Amino acid sequence: MAHSDSTAGSSYSVSRKSLGFDRLAKPIQRWIWSKGWNHLRDIQEQAIPALLDGRRDLIVSAATASGKTEAVFLPLLSTALEKPGGDGFDLVYIGPTKALINDQFERLEDLCATLELPVYPWHGDVLQSIKARARRHPGGVLLITPESLEALFVLRGLEIPALFSTTRAVVIDELHALLNNERGIHLRSLLTRLEIAANRTIRRVGLSATLGEMALVRQFLRPEAPSSVQLLESSSASRELQVQIRAYVEKHGLDNDESAAKKSVADHLFAHIRGANNLVFAESRQNVEFYADRLRQMSENVRIPNEFYPHHANLSRKSRVDLEQHLKSSNFVTAVCTSTLEIGIDIGDIACVAQIGPPHTVASLHQRLGRSGRRPGQAAVLRMYAIEGAVGLNSHPLDRLHLGLVRAIAMVELMIEGWSESPAPLALHLSTLTHQILSVVAQNCGASANQIFTTLCRKGPFQGVDTKLFLQLLSQMGSKDVNLIEQSSDGLLLLGKKGERIVNHYNFFAVFQTPQEYRIIAQGRQLGVIPVVMMMSEGMTIVFSGRRWRIKSIDNDAKVIHVGASVKGKPPIFGGSTGLIDDVVIQRMKQIFAGSNFPIYLDSCACGLLHDARTEFRKLGLDSSCQIQLGSQNVLLATWAGTVKTATLAIALRTCGYRATVYDGLLDVTRIRCMQKFLECLDQLGLPHGLDEDALLDSDLNLVTEKFHRYLNLDLLLKDALSSRFDAGALPELIQNLHH
């Protein structure tokens, strides 16, 4: 599929200049021949010698559908053919989604059949008979999710050494999707445990379209030897980019159902993107439903076929797969979506990517744009829409700064420069460590504390955890009321009663949390699911799956909602948490405020708002000061730092009795009764260890945010939060900078 553009006129032969082709095993050369490829892609020419000659770990960075998968599988399969290794999987491919594994299976099936190598897909939807065959006759390629690999460790721990004894390489697809989250830590732990079980180093190959600072990505892939990781980037990447940022002013308050600005955005989309395949990223499921419904209505009003369909994780699998197929087979389809369509399977040619509101990371902007303009000679098109509140005499100064628009500009600039966010520095990840301790104990039917510490903390990804903290965690897990583990008379750690119950439930294998949900059903057909947190009542009307419904009945025991068609309704609220904006993005925002240049990609409304924002920036004095008095008890602090650092200062001030609200690089502090005392408090917080961590325990902060947090005590929860969600070490410098 990646090569469909080169199959026309299949009488071509592979160019004699291709050195890579000559080095592949003969059956693979014949397969390439039979496909009619007339050349190997740039990234493939680079990857073939790198994988055949060396033994180094490798990162392959190239655009979606550039032939990355073939770039690594053709040479890796060549070595598997030429030097058969015996029983065990030759190659392991790790994919973050089931859909991607199914897709790769279809691409590899035909190639592996001609090579007489087995290829086994392995995830929750794969038939047990196929898994049983893979266990009986391990060999060839295993395509598996991190969670299914986890299940193998827990349920077949004793078979692991044999299954992976001959594995030459682990290929990790969509590496960027696993960099900055608990799932990525989980995978790194599994990779270490795989090497320990096989008793040797197994080569790691990471694939991605967009990656941040490479030094940190290398460290993620091979923490003990980051500099040995080789990096391959496609040189044929550069292509034309067309970008516009349009701004709209909301006159009647934001987030209103009758939002005139949202309707204007829909009008513009309707007028300009119909007649081609497009992706519209709307930033929340609620907005996805709003725009999909609005655009469908507009089509019906003028009696033309609807081209707009919603896509997000709460919609039924069938409606999502139908839309993905529709995108591949038709030329007149627009998906209004969340990040569901950001990664994963090939969805064909996309004419334009629209982004309503700034995204939360530059990395995802890269990834989204990578979905458009992939045909040679075709430009990538990005349309960004910024909705800003109207400003009046009584508006808050923060509203006059138009932070959303300025962030959108900062992110577009950084994206054009090729920058993106890096993996977070070492956090403790105590929830995931708790999970992995249970898993190692289950895998080995009991393990010593020393063995677990070596596996997970010395060699694995939990290197921020020292012996003392590790023992504190073990003792918490073994405490009477928690009872996840217990110690036998000879010192071996075993699963406790509670631990046994948790590990033996299929819900154990994933490290991430998922909310409880109601299924929503119309005439016997499931439309999707809605989180339990959403308040629902009979007779209520909603917009869901791009249509309008009335709730007929709610069954709280079965967690089912029955609906019938309606003419009214508004999108449900799905809930969620706040995003984390990087320091670099905020610093760029400050430069934009202080600058005078108007980027050519702004429309006239956006230019006007940027001008107003800069005027307000200077009027407030933010160009020369970081402490602005807004009222008798109200000060604006300009940290010009990202969410983690700014939120840390906010929390620190709360422990001193102040109230502080976090904005992009700015902190709105209220309840300041005495300015002198406030300044003294800031100085105190700016000293090394000036933050009273115990005082955090008294604040109403929610520390239970991850799946296994519920088994930890307050002390452990606080340590975990301070290592990830806060950055106490940054306070002295942050507060020092406030004096400039």
Add this chain to the structure above:
DNA sequence: GACCTGCTGCGGTTTG
């Protein structure tokens, strides 16, 4: 003021 991702074994019934 957000989004996404994953999942085993077994018991019962039907079919060849």
